[in-house]
Amino acid sequence: MPPLTLAPDHGSLMSQPLSDLVGRFRQERLQVLEPESAVGKLADHPKALTLFRAWQKWCRGRICPERADVEPLDIPALLEYIVLLDVEERDFRFRLVGETIANRYAIRLKGKTITQLMAGSSLDETLYEHRRCAQDRRPVLVTHTDAMTSLGDTRSYSRLLLPLGAQGPRASHIIGVMQFYR
Template sequence: MEQAIAEHPEWLERAGENVRQLYRYWLAKCRGGCLPSRADIDPTDIPRLLPYLTLVEVVADHRRYVYRLVGTKEVEVRGQDPTGKSVAEAFYGPSAEEAHMFYDLAVATGRPVYDDSPFIGADGRYNDDEMLFLPLSDDGERVTRILLISQCSPTPDYA
């Protein structure tokens, strides 16, 4: 990895507690300047965060990114379980292109990518959203998975 990963990135202060906790956990797993692997992430270390986590595999085909594990809170917000589907098929956000942009950036840089831009969802509701994309690697350098935490608060329906 070309440069050290920031211990205190500029967005960390405005991030929610769950995002800060996962970032610090991930950072502690970055040993010797290498990205952590999936095996380095132990769910028993972060049980409170599990409902908000998504694990996405980077694949070398037209799908690009595939959901492999999706937490219960994330499924609840989405209204469906995207496990096994590509990000293009089952993204949650303003567009598949924007979703791919964040994954692409995490893969290209090998660095965390934070997004707290609110958006209007496909259901027409405003979403106050916060996401952190954390790269994982089987060899410490090439990104093979992305660990994602998402905190989303859709506006309630007003009938």
């Protein structure tokens, strides 16, 4: 698949259908998961699997749980690997950042948006991944291996993004977990 080009005002894409979303990304690192079959696809990602199972419990038969349904006591071993983001009109703002993630990136993430922290192709990919989660209101698994370091991120990790808040046309928050491999 040839690289796509980012529309000039990529921030306004949040309200457009995903079929119109363009940007440069590597599809092989992104999986939009069906909740019914996600457990098998998360088997190699133990932290993601643990958060996914808690998320399923919080759903209580709904498409996704509300932010108020998140119970940290259900995931105490994950808290240092968790992020909570507010879905804004054009971006995603870090509301909570676990200690391991904060230490790994060595910059203050809390309170900042993705576009304040990233640029170029990495920004395009990251916004696309988060938009897919928020707009589709489905789990998104991102894997970044040593073979995928062409965008300048030398970290090997997996990241699971899960939507929170089913009212309205998209999720109002995203909860995620990162698992670092080196």
